[in-house]
Amino acid sequence: MREDHRDKAISAAEQRSAKVAGAIVSGANKKALDATVAAAGEGLLVHPPGNTGNTRAGADDVLDAAKGTEPVVVDVTGGLVLLEPARAGSASASADKTSVVEVFVSDEALSEGTSRDWWILLGIMLGLVIGSVIVVDRLARGAVASVRNLVHAAMAVGGGDLGVRIQPSGPRELAEAGYAFNRMADRLVTSRTSERELVADLSHRLRTPLTVLRLDAEALDPDDTHIGEFSAAELDRRRGIRRIRQAIVTLEGEVDQLINTTRQAVAAQVAAPEEGVCDASEVVRDRMVFWSALAGDQDRQYRVVGAHLRIPVPVARAELAAALDAVLGNVFRYTPQGTAFEVGITRRDGWVAVRVDDAGPGIDDPEKALRRGESEMGSTGLGLDIARRAAQATGGSVSLDRAAMGGASVVMLLADAEASPKQASRFGLVGRLARERDPVKRKWPHQRTDES
Template sequence: MLTAGCCAVVALAFLVPLALVLGDRARDEAIADAARRSALVTGALAVSTDPKVIERAVAASGGDPATRPVVHGLGDGTATGRAGAADLDQARAERRSLVVDVAGGAARLDPVVLGDRVAVVEVFVPDAALGGGSRWLLLAGVAVVLVGAAVLVVDRVATRTVDATRGLVHGALAIGDGDLGARVEPSGPRELAEAGHAFNRMAERLVAARADERELVADLSHRLRTPLTALRLDAEALDPDDTSMGTFSEAELDRRRGIRRIRQAIATLEGEVDVLIKTTRKAVTHDTGPAMCDVSEVVRDRMVFWSALAGDQNRPHRVIGAHLRIPAPVPRAELAAALDAVIGNVFRYTPQGTAFEVAVSRRDGYVAIRIDDAGPGIANPDRALRRGASDQGSTGLGLDIAKRVALQANGSVSIDRAQLGGASVVMLLADPEATPRPVNRFGLVGRMAREAREQKGAGRRWPRQRNGR
């Protein structure tokens, strides 16, 4: 309604002056036509005052008989015009053409000097010829058409503006409710379209900022794992904490209870760190989608931490093939968590002094990460790969983390007997820079094992342990 009212006001503001201008023009044209017809009669009067000549001139002026010229002042008393005596006397006295208002229209009075007398030629112009009611009806119709067209156009423009504004409102509410994937389709007037583009850029920056924060939390959590593992191993090296069997002094009971509290606190802290890592990994993956990382860089980074702990426990170790850039289609934090899980199992389930190695290779459309150890091995590889299954009293989530990362990269995880004598865990990740081809993944594992034997044949061989894990 407000839009229609505004359009009507604009139309009236345009049409009223137009109607006045057109009215003046129509009046001028009608008076000019009357002057033309009057000139025929005045010309005849200038030649002769014979009534027959005057009648022929009046008839020649054409038009409606009611609007034909009338001559006053010839002395025959037959003139029956519409102009009053005062108007006629004014025209005679001033001896100039006059246009006066009369009943039903207007009259043009043209004086003609005939010797000692002055005749007046009157031409009547009705209101219809002056453009009266018909002109206003026409303009009223034009006004209705213009207002209707304006309402339609303004309605379409207003609809686009309202839709664009509602889209921005809904997008802002979605962002406020935590849906950082909400975006708007920039539309409407230029200003609103620019606001839509700015809103989308803001949302993308929010997603990037939150992803960066979660990546930082995940990296810090990974870094906590190394000192936690060292603390746990040191705590396990302490005396037993069992107080249920035997007789102990009060001081010994307090010492054993303190050892138990230390071990429980470390176990609780490890569990909290694992939950934090898994939560941030899932959140980062959900926010950022597929990501890429350099496998060699991640392996070198994680081995900096595990090497320090290996030195404390006199564990021989080495890294093979991590000097070249090898991309993989997994987020860096995910791959780091998988490596920590597998290498952490080596430290957790093998005696101190047990050797291990980490190898990275790339062939046949896959990137392979192999972690071998010289420990007792894994008696049931299939059970070890099942989520939550463990023969060692743990949560059984370590290898499952590695398995999920491999599946995310269209790969797999396998467990075999290592040349060092213990377990060999191999993670296969799809190579994003190669065309995947159907290959026997376990055959690839076998080839990796043969390569490892050839490398070890030329160099140092780790002590091989035969006892089962």
């Protein structure tokens, strides 16, 4: 565009000089020539033949132009000079009869309009940038919305809501990711349905041997220990019969509840998240009704602390009961008969602690005991893991410590359903109960022996 403006300025100068050169060639007198020069505008001079004075170009340039037939452009300070020869008379006239028309074109005239062109270019560039931003924003908005929907859906599935689906949109890759996500969620729903059906089927299979066991238990002798006088051996036998019958009834109830729960879950919306709130104190009281009978048969002293107030926790009642039963079952299984125990529940700083202490020998390796599937007692090693999973479902944990009674202290730390969970402090009750977040490093003291 700059060169175009320069060419236009030079062309305008050539037109001006051509008018004057035409007057010279046609043999116009001095008066007519002066009028033509004045009409051509400022910056125009006529050099008579052999005269090189008052020129912006060099004298040699003027003489060289007089010898030629075409206009000559010479760059000078502040612009350029156009020198056009004009021969009066015939075209074959000698150079000493050739006049030279000089036209000066300033730099301003050469660059006239360039600033305007720059502003036009800047405006076009700015418009292109703004347009590009708008177009890219519109395109990116769809992609960002697709990614955001995918992230929210993934977080919902991670939280247990398998009913979430997304509408695939956006670029091809994101749309494919959306379809893959939906297929994954469908597979998870199918897997959960199959698992629940399997649990229900297996539970149903247990009914047959349980029925036979119940009939055999009913055929046993009476278990009444209040009427009549019996020897110590007879009392133990009748108490054993009573425990067998109570255990069978409890087991039948658990199997029925398991079958009903799984069937209802499959029949309803399988993908619904498993959420619930129960009263931890009520669960403790209810389970202790069952375990108190066995504790009485084994001459175990026990105490329940803090279970008189309502304390809601965000865990299903059946899961909390199963976790508590797992911990209490370990007490009855791995401590000698007659060993005392205590069940306590406390509420503090947004957490609920369910504690089971015993006066037994304790646990040699707490860290190993908390690992799933590991046990030194010949069991499956899943008891404490059941309690740990129930606690972690609420954001809490399970810890092992030395009880004040001398044995093991198992504490389940659960979130308080009526308070916002807080970061567990390392000091006080909450910090002691959150020990699982830091690996259990200290070992139990050496156990006392009978000889010591």
